[in-house]
Amino acid sequence: MSKNNPLELIEEVYNEHYRYLRNLLIGLTKSNEIADDIIQELFAKILVTPTSILKVNYMKSWLVKSAKNTLIDYYRKKKPELLSDENIIELLLIDNFTPEVSVIINNELETILNEFSATDKAIILAKEHYGYNYQEISELLNLPVSTLKSRVFRIRKSIIKER
Template structure:
């Protein structure tokens, strides 16, 4: 019971920063409020997955980001229209051309391998940046100065450009 109370207090103390992040993601106050509430609900529903001492802000950011991405994907699927011709073509209103998924998959694997080959001091901040965290969030999470984080991400990009073959 004490652990639940401690988690609830930690959640209440750290929930305030989620509102601006939700607005930044959604660009709409009403949708941001829904995202904020759903994030808090999921955090409470999954409190047993939170490890004491872990950065709760990063944990909450991840929950919110994942909810936002899943909602975005769900909405994109809703915009898919069926053409009732005998061939049953799928027409996605936003898609202009068909992409070669095999080429994209190979390219993604090449990028992932290049990221894994980065030195640890560059890999960790770059991976967080690559996953969608802002510079300030990364600096707070890694307990490093903001300038250091920006510099490391800049050098990581430079190293990646050298490693990845251009077509």
């Protein structure tokens, strides 16, 4: 290995350890694309500070550790992307409904909600549709939280019974 030029050393390390790293990452991720992305990101990080590779004594173990850390970072970055859509579970569950089924469900819900008092309707819509918590609803409607909890429970129970 050429110890003089860090860029030549990085190229040698890449050529020497690419297959090993790729097989390791494919084993961890079960995906060729993710493995290639991780290797690309790992060597991009190395290229940002090329002189850092000169300080490494045990190249293979250092690369494995760095690849695993890069993989962890990769999944951490992906996690918020998945969770950024608050309605993802609803979308997954409701996505297979046809427009006709959605209209029928909306009509049923509207019919059921019209049977409740204006306060009960406001409580259940604020809680379930708009996502307010009990404290916020309590402040809006000037009702104790304990009363709200029991009313929400009662409303949910009657909606289930009606449906």
